[in-house]
Amino acid sequence: MRVTDLTLGVLTLLGGIAIYISAWGFKAIPGQAYGAGTMPRAIALVTVLTGLFIIVKAVMAGERVPGLQLADWTRSGGALLRVFAVLALILAYILLSPVLGFLPTAFAVMVLAMLVLRVRLIIALPVSLVAALAIQQAFGKLLLxxxxRSPLLTFLW
Incomplete structure (x- = not known):
């Protein structure tokens, strides 16, 4: 798929505006000169400026209409089926992780996603296990x- 620069600029601009609007509801931190919305608003401002820069550059290059060209693989039924299967697995993670816990759900979703994307099982199993453990440690322990939590793995950290 090829996205024109004008389309990318418009999407970036709209994303920055959405970030800024969502940061309005963030509460101030007592005793601080800045609140919880300071960084999201700063990121939004940079994103809006980047979007405007891309739009101006695209218009100066002669683009007038935002566009999108689909790649050849999108005409393949099997490829589209794999895309929807991965999206369904993401939805399954969202629904199942509160019940089963992060580790088992993430492991299962990653293994199934790799199998859908034609990765061999001998590769998918260890990569999914290491990735799930690494993500759990990075987010759960380092970033807090x-x-x-999994009711099945209560003995782990």
């Missing part, structure tokens, strides 16, 4: 992001 509360990941869903």
């Amino acid at each position: 992001v509360p990941l869903p």
Whole structure:
């Protein structure tokens, strides 16, 4: 798929505006000169400026209409089926991780996604295991992001 620069600029601009709007509801931190919305608003401002820059550059290069060209693989039914299967697996993770916990759900989703994308099982299993453990450690221990706990693996950290 090829996205024109004008399309990319418009999407970037709209994304920056959406980030800025979503940061409005963030509460101020007591005793701080800045609140929880400071960084999202700064990122939004940079994103909006980047989008405007891309739009101006595309218009100066002669682009007038945003466009999108689909790649040849999108005409293949099997490829589209794999795309939808991966999207279904992401939805399954969202629905199942609060019930089963992060580790088993992430492991299963990664293995199934790799199998759908034609990765051999001998590769998919260890890569999924290492990735799930690494993500759990990075987010759960280092960044202190509360990941869903597994009722099956209560003995782990």
